[in-house]
Amino acid sequence: MNVSSVSQLITVLILFFLVLAATYYVTKWIARYQKQTNFTANMEIMETCRLSSSKYMQIVRVSKKYLVIAVCKDTVTVLTELSEDEYDPPDFKANDPVDFSKEFEKVLERFKSKK
CATH class of the missing domain: 2.60.40 (Immunoglobulin-like)
Known part of the structure; x- marks a missing residue:
């Protein structure tokens, strides 16, 4: 391996990481900008x-x-x-973690009962 091929490899790697970092920060900036422009309180x-x-x-x-x-x-x-009285929002319990094993057991029981 000669010096020019090693320097080319290092240059390409540096450019790759610069493009990757620029993509990350531009994406974060666009997301922040869109969040501010799409905010509606009403x-x-x-x-x-x-x-x-x-x-x-x-x-x-x-x-x-x-x-x-x-x-x-x-x-x-x-x-x-x-009207506000007619609309009944669904009750989501986002704070309660779902116990996957219990939910899986329910699905298995329903599957077994169909046989």
Whole structure:
């Protein structure tokens, strides 16, 4: 191995790590920028139900109103408006860890009962 091939290898490795670091920091910067520009205090998608590959039904909170909308490939249609009393948000227990072994046992029991 001669000196020029070793120097070329080192140069390529340095350039690779510089491009990798630049990609990492630019991605972080873009994510931070998009998070700031997409922040809305008065609008929030509460729930989404997929009806087909390109059609969804969503419950959206706009200020203090809840709207049920249909989202298609090219259109968005308001179906109805819900009052705060009519909308019952789902109870998610994000703080409670899921015990995988218990859930797996439930699935196995259902599978065994089908036989």
